[in-house]
Amino acid sequence: MSDTVLYQVEDGVAVITLNRPEVLNAVNDELGFALLDRIRQAGKDESVGAVLLTGAGRAFCAGEDLKGQLEAVEQGRANLGDVLRRRYNPIILALKSLPKPVLAAVNGVAAGAGASLALAADLRIASEQASLVEAFVNVGLVPDSGATYFLTRMVGFSRAMEWALTGRRITAEEALQLGVFHRVVPQEELMEQARAWAAQLARGPYSIGLIKRAMEYGATHTLEEALEYEAQLQEAAGRSRDHHEGMAAFVEKRAPRFERR
Numbered sequence: 001m002s003d004t005v006l007y008q009v010e011d012g013v014a015v016i017t018l019n020r021p022e023v024l025n026a027v028n029d030e031l032g033f034a035l036l037d038r039i040r041q042a043g044k045d046e047s048v049g050a051v052l053l054t055g056a057g058r059a060f061c062a063g064e065d066l067k068g069q070l071e072a073v074e075q076g077r078a079n080l081g082d083v084l085r086r087r088y089n090p091i092i093l094a095l096k097s098l099p100k101p102v103l104a105a106v107n108g109v110a111a112g113a114g115a116s117l118a119l120a121a122d123l124r125i126a127s128e129q130a131s132l133v134e135a136f137v138n139v140g141l142v143p144d145s146g147a148t149y150f151l152t153r154m155v156g157f158s159r160a161m162e163w164a165l166t167g168r169r170i171t172a173e174e175a176l177q178l179g180v181f182h183r184v185v186p187q188e189e190l191m192e193q194a195r196a197w198a199a200q201l202a203r204g205p206y207s208i209g210l211i212k213r214a215m216e217y218g219a220t221h222t223l224e225e226a227l228e229y230e231a232q233l234q235e236a237a238g239r240s241r242d243h244h245e246g247m248a249a250f251v252e253k254r255a256p257r258f259e260r261r
């Protein structure tokens with residue numbers, strides 16, 4: 001397996017680390033496909049209850065590897081639509097459809113498709129030095145890998161347009177104010193806090209996967225559709241052992257012990 005993506009399971013958390021620090025974890029074919037494999041592996045592994053996605057070195061991810069991209073363009077073998085369909089889009093969909101919470105620990109700059117990766121996580125904890133750059137416009141491209149979908153929903157159309165058209169650096173503080181980052185902590189505390197938060201999420205009930213689905217569905221459907229979908233998922237959650245355990249723990253005034261069943 002490629003060492004461009006590191007994978008380690010501890011405390012029920014699959015820690016996935018993008019690992020090309022010399023190019024700020026820019027994504028080439030090798031890293032992209034390794035990342036997809038690792039996300040799928042975390043999905044299948046029953047001992048994994050949450051995923052923690054981060055980057056090695058001083059950056060989270062600088063997006064597509066522009067050096068490789070330039071070479072491909074000059075050799076006439078670049079089809080960016082294909083790159084997205086084969087590599088990035090499956091990664092984004094794999095993260096969103098994983099029935100386990102995904103926490104991004106944004107340890108530095110997240111640019112272009114690298115920012116989209118952070119946005120595709122369910123939650124984001126970031127260091128004070130982190131930033132987001134919708135860098136696409138700076139290299140003559142359009143926002144991709146879900147940027148148009150995530151940003152318009154997270155910060156509203158007007159702000160998303162400004163970020164996309166300027167390609168300016170969004171500080172951790174600004175992202176925190178707008179709710180794009182959920183927590184911002186000093187750099188030296190980032191991984192410890194991220195691991196603790198992810199481990200806590202991993203101890204959650206079976207319904208966590210359903211919650212992800214319900215929230216995504218509710219954000220893109222009518223009230224009538226959302227109500228019906230909630231009813232269907234609640235029926236499933238209501239039959240889970242963890243729901244029973246949750247009620248029993250409440251009545252017995254103790255902490256629940258969920259089994260993700």
Ligand code: LHQ
Pocket residue numbers: 022023024026062063064065066067068069080083084088109111112113114133135136138139141144
């Ligand atoms: C890099 C990169 C990089 C290679 C830094 N590639 N080496 C999807 C599908 C298909 C095709 C195309 O695109 C896409 C979506 C996209 O992701 S498009 C957007 C691609 N990304 C960017 O445009 C971001 C480019 N990088 C930057 O703007 C800056 O590097 C940022 C703002 C991320 C960080 O700036 P600094 O902290 O000043 O670092 P730096 O620029 O000095 O970079 C450090 C090294 O990393 C440097 O290498 P060197 O050998 O000079 O030390 C950079 O060349 C390399 N690097 N990003 N994407």
